[in-house]
Amino acid sequence: MRCSNFTQIGFYNRAMLIEGVFAAATTPFYSDERVYFRKLEANVAHYSRSLLAGLVVLGSTGEAPELNDQEAWDVLRVAAEAAAPEKVLIAGIGRESVKATLETAEVAARHAYDAVLVRTPTYYAGQMSAAAVLTYYRSVADRSPLPVMLYNIPRCVPYDIPVEVIAELAEHPNIIGIKDSSGDMQRMRATLAATENARRRTVTVTPVFEAVTSRMQQVQNAHEPATFVSAENLAGGAAVATAPPATPLKTRSKEVGFQVLTGSAGDMLEALEMGASGAILGFAACAPQACEEVYLAWKDHDLQLAAEKQQRIVKANQRITGALGIAGIKYACDWNGYWGGRPRLPLLPLNAEQKREVESLLEGIRN
DSSP, rough: OOOOOGGGTTTGGOOOOOOOEEEEEEOOOOOOOOBBBHHHHHHHHHHHHHSSSEEEEETTTTTGGGGHHHHHHHHHHHHHHHHHSSSEEEEEESSSSHHHHHHHHHHHHTTTTTEEEEEEETGGGGGGGGHHHHHHHHHHHHSSSSSSSEEEEETTSSOOOOOHHHHHHHHTTTTTEEOSSSSHHHHHHHHHTTTSSSSEEEEEOOOOOBBOOHHHHHHHHHHHOOOOOOOHHHTTOOOOOOOOOOOOOOOOOEEEEOEEEEEGGGGGGHHHHHHEEEESSSSSOOHHHHHHHHHHHHHHHHHHHHHHHHHHHHHHHHHIISSHHHHHHHHHHHHHOOOOOOOTSSSOOOHHHHHHHHHHTTOOOOO
C-alpha cells in the first residue's frame, strides 16, 4: 500500500463513526436556477431537529454534477453553518481528477465536515481499470484532510467497484467505509464478508456511543474559559469578570472496522441485519422520520416492528427515488414540509399526474 507524506502529519488517526441513518440532502434552486441558499439553510436546520445521525451534502440527490465548483463550495459552507454541531456531516466531493477532488476535500475540511464521500470518475469510464480506480482512491485518501468513504452507485456511474477492489482499499488507513447504492444484497453480503477483517480504527464517541463531530469539538474549544489573570489585576485586588466554565465534552473510545452503509431505503433492514452500520438515503431527504423508525426499531431488537416500518416505505421509495429520481424526491420534499423545488436542467420536473402519484404515495408518510 502506498503512503505519501500524509503519514508524516498524523492524519491517519482521523477515523470517524458513520452509523445510523443519514439524509442525502437536496440542493434547492431559484426559478432561474441559482442556488437558493436560504432554503438550503432551512432544510438543514429542519433535519438537525430530527433523530437523523447526520447529512450528506452534495451527493447524487444534491445534484452535485450539476453545480460548478464555486457553487459546490458555497453549498458546503452554508450547510455546515446551518447544521447542529452533533450531526455528522459528509461532503460529496467526487470530481474527474484527483487534483479537483482534493481541492473540494480541502474546502470541506475548512468547514469542519467529518468525512468525504467520493464517487468513481465517470467520463473515461472505459479506462477505469481496477488499477486506475485503486490509484484514484489511494491518491485521494493519501492527501485528503478528512476520512474518505467510497461511493458505489452504478445506476449513475458506469462502473461497479469490484468487491476485491473495495477489500483492498479498505486496508488504507484513511478509507473508512463505503456507501453502496447498487441495491444488490448479494453484493452487500460479499462486501461485508470481504472487509470483515479490515483494519480496526479507534473513534471518539459520546458516553452513549454516538459520534463526536468536528463541530462539537470546535464549540467546546470556543467556550474554554481563559485562565490568565494579569499581575496588575492581582496586585490591585481588582475583580475580574470571567465566564462560567464550560461543561466539558465527555467522550470515550470505540473500535470500528470498515463501515458499510446501504444507499437503498427499500433494503435497509436487510442490510442492517447483514451487518451494515447504517444507511445514506435519498428517501430520507423527504421522509427522514419514516426511515429513522426502521433503524430505531432494529436497534431496539424489535424485528417485527422494524419489518412493518420497512414495508411502509418500500413502494414509495421504489417509485419516488427509483423511478422518478431527483424530481420525484424534490417534489416529495415540497409535499412533506421541506424545500425541494425544480431540479436543474436538463433534469425535468414532474408533470401533474406524477405529482398526484407522489402525493398519494406519501399520504401515510407525512413527517
